[in-house]
Amino acid sequence: MVEACYMHLSKSWLIISFSAAFAAVLILQYPLATTFPIGGDATRYIDRVAQVKDAWQQSPRLGIAKLSSNTPYPGVIALLAASELLPGSWPEKFTWWVVWGHVATAAALSWLSYRVAGWQAAAGATVIWSMVTVTITGHVEEGTLAQLLSLGPLALFFSFLNSRRPWPALLLLPLIYVLHPLSGLIGLAVFGIAYFVASGLSFFSLPARLAAAALVLGSFMIWTQAAALANFPQGTRPFPLFDHPSHPFGFFLLLAPAGLVVLTKQIHRQPYLTATIFVFAAVATLLTFNSFLGIGVIPHRLQSYFVMALTILASIALPSMLRLAIPPRVGRYLFVATLFIAFGLSVWSRNSLVFNFYESPSRYARLHPDERAAITWLANEVPTTAFIASSKTNRHSEWIPILSSHQWTGLAANDPIWRLSDTQLQNYIKQSPYTHLVFFKHREKPTDIFHGLAVYPTVYENQAALIVQLQNL
């Protein structure tokens, strides 16, 4: 008996370890295949970290006030600020924060699936999430870092909603909210609705009261933020899987309906957890496809929740379907191993295409190596008292203050510096704080006055960048 139990445990750990290794390979492909973060919002996070740091140095109270006022993601900014203590440059740290976000989400989803359907479902959830890191959720793009970091705690929160008294889970909600308010509100709404449903007809029971409080609180929070929320960008981008129907995630999407059936079998055993997953799936579906409701609010940012719901349902369905379709255990394991290896290779190859696109200097999809060399020259050769200016039409220039630590400003396309000439320009520059002007030549043509004239000497130039000194320090 003990031996059988030991065998079962060792087998389950072996498969869990295999799935974790599988996921690690796919998740680590990002830092291994890229030399710089993908996406354009990394600099905004770092800029906010710098603002908080400056305020904190004046007084911790000011630092906290800055943290709560300059970003909707104070939790993420606090985490990033803490990571300043770690070695490495900001681009490297960003890449690893994305990796951590995926690892934490895969682990939390795995735990949630384990609580519903056992270790085989847990292994499945880990593997499925590792397949969606690039094409399906686009989470290697830093604009979604805050959301990505909130998904793990959200899944963990759901996994704790398993009893009439969900106090430990409720402690997680404020953390999720400060990481990403939308995830916090979704968590609160799902909890409220699920506990109403799972409390059955007893409206005056503790779960029903908690649910009512959660729904009132959630509605109030949305109401107070109405003005800010009104500016949300609209978009009609459909779910990306429809553009990639043969992506391995399509296989798991198709298992999701069967997951609903398997989940229904758990109602007697785990009414609250089951209701939570049902409600989350419904809410995530409505949010992701809100364009079909004629609304069209950030569907590309909401689809992560839908992918999470599908991952949970598919991971619950997969072991049951395999047991039914392939009764011999050896055949089942062989099938799963073959399937996952084929899927893994397919995902690796698809992800490589994306990473190669961003790595290729000719695509100019992110900071060009020559542009980085120019910023490194600024950092090493120009005193820190210098004030750098550049056009802000090219978002790559946002990396100047981060990689060089100089003061920097992005000039608008209608700034006088681009249209004035001779004495007027000299007077304008004298009155401005700018000491150096940077051109990133892939998108900007340096105006003649700044190229080759002795008044504004070129102090650095390569294939992609030109740096002109405007005035002496």
Place this chain on the structure above:
Amino acid sequence: MKTIRPLLAFVLLASALAVQVEITTLQAAMVIAWLVAAGLALTTLSWREIAIPSPFVLIPVLAFAIRLPIANSQPPLIRLFFVLALWMLILVALAVPLWGSLAHQKQRQSRSARS
């Protein structure tokens, strides 16, 4: 009835794999996936149990079929909030009695088992 279940699971896995090698389309496989789910539900669950997840499937389907005319002049996110709130209210109204009746049935069963 139980003998059909392996066949249904096999059909589901086969059609999901068929999409991977582009033998069939995702849309066609999705129809098969829902039919298989319905078949599995019929052969695995009681009618009472089948009723339980139905609001969670019906609400999104109905929501996309019926676009509620909620003040188009409102900012999109506010509209999204109201639309979601309304559909969730309907979901609760449908799901609570089903869940409650299941719990009631369960209580009755356990009471009769004890006696």
